[in-house]
Amino acid sequence: VNSLLFMGSSSDNVLYVIYIVNLHSPVSLEVTEKALVCHLQEVMGWEKFFQETPEPVNFKDKCISLEQFCQFHKSRERQLVLVTSGGTTVPLERNTVRFVDNFSSGTRGAATTEYFIALGYAVIFLNREKSVQPFERHLNTESLFGSITEDSDGNLCITGPNSQKIKSVYNQYKETKTKNLLLKITFLSLPEYLWLLRAASQTLNTHAPESLAVLAAAVSDFFIPQDDMTEHKIQSGGGPLSVTLQIVPKMLKPLVSIWGTNLYIVSFKLETDPNQLQKKAREALERYKHHLVVGNLLPTIRVCVTFVTRESEEDVKLTEENRQNGVEIEKLIVEKIHSLYKTYLKH
Numbered sequence: 129v130n131s132l133l134f135m136g137s138s139s140d141n142v143l144y145v146i147y148i149v150n151l152h153s154p155v156s157l158e159v160t161e162k163a164l165v166c167h168l169q170e171v172m173g174w175e176k177f178f179q180e181t182p183e184p185v186n187f188k189d190k191c192i193s194l195e196q197f198c199q200f201h202k203s204r205e206r207q208l209v210l211v212t213s214g215g216t217t218v219p220l221e222r223n224t225v226r227f228v229d230n231f232s233s234g235t236r237g238a239a240t241t242e243y244f245i246a247l248g249y250a251v252i253f254l255n256r257e258k259s260v261q262p263f264e265r266h267l268n269t270e271s272l273f274g275s276i277t278e279d280s281d282g283n284l285c286i287t288g289p290n291s292q293k294i295k296s297v298y299n300q301y302k303e304t305k306t307k308n309l310l311l312k313i314t315f316l317s318l319p320e321y322l323w324l325l326r327a328a329s330q331t332l333n334t335h336a337p338e339s340l341a342v343l344a345a346a347v348s349d350f351f352i353p354q355d356d357m358t359e360h361k362i363q364s365g366g367g368p369l370s371v372t373l374q375i376v377p378k379m380l381k382p383l384v385s386i387w388g389t390n391l392y393i394v395s396f397k398l399e400t401d402p403n404q405l406q407k408k409a410r411e412a413l414e415r416y417k418h419h420l421v422v423g424n425l426l427p428t429i430r431v432c433v434t435f436v437t438r439e440s441e442e443d444v445k446l447t448e449e450n451r452q453n454g455v456e457i458e459k460l461i462v463e464k465i466h467s468l469y470k471t472y473l474k475h
């Protein structure tokens with residue numbers, strides 16, 4: 129385990145004091161008996177998850193990259209942010225042929241990453257394999273190839289109406305590379321994502337405590353535990369397939385209270401029912417005690433979001449003028465997160 133739990137009860141046996149001590153950030157909480165039981169169940173849930181789920185391939189190398197990246201920017205006093213992006217797969221077999229997936233493309237995470245870099249941040253981009261990528265997302269093959277001309281020596285040039293846009297993306301990309309502002313870490317499955325989320329938040333918490341975590345990935349709420357999965361490809365000879373998915377332990381809880389105690393944590397909440405969004409966002413804030421929830425509804429994710437903090441609630445929308453000028457909602461989201469974070473630091 130990566131934490132120790134000490135408990136002591138007060139004289140009337142109702143109020144407990146818990147000290148959760150991990151290497152770098154001791155926390156103490158005063159809780160009632162009911163809350164204590166609930167907390168212990170949650171702790172057991174995610175400890176069990178990590179005990180039963182093998183660590184991802186190349187995990188140690190990824191941890192080293194995370195540490196080096198954080199130390200590099202910390203020594204230059206550059207602000208760091210962790211951005212998670214894309215959907216997580218839920219394997220049905222250990223040698224995975226089939227999996228359950230969700231709709232997330234990774235556009236939000238990729239665009240968010242670019243706008244944080246534009247504000248001077250260094251970004252750990254924890255992204256789903258083959259999801260939308262920062263900078264690359266602007267380079268549509270059709271328009272790129274359509275802008276290429278060849279001179280008499282056979283050299284290729286980019287000209288025409290798209291060349292200005294390509295040049296500006298190229299310049300941002302070049303600066304990002306030169307200053308080493310982007311670390312890409314990939315995952316595919318839900319367990320890989322959770323292992324890497326824990327490692328990234330712990331590394332930031334230790335090496336760059338005043339950092340942000342912006343959790344835009346669409347993380348499955350359901351999974352098949354390792355022991356319940358068949359080893360090989362499920363055969364159709366057995367007739368119709370029925371599978372039981374278990375609830376994924378809520379990882380925001382240890383992220384906020386143990387792994388990333390120093391971080392400013394922003395989660396996203398996706399709903400399809402407008403009547404549920406604000407209620408769910410507020411419940412998440414109360415339950416996990418992080419800093420900000422950005423709510424969005426499936427039909428309008430590219431044009432409108434709702435910022436919910438403990439003190440406030442605000443809709444952020446693209447105006448018609450924004451849209452005509454090609455402004456993306458992620459630009460407004462990042463500017464708003466940046467400003468809320470600065471205010472938070474001041475207080």
Ligand code: PAZ
Nearest residue numbers: 232233234235236344346396397398
């Ligand atoms: O990846 P994308 O741009 O297609 O979609 C972004 C999003 C809707 C997945 C994101 O804004 C979000 O709400 N993520 C959290 C989803 C959730 O677990 O509720």
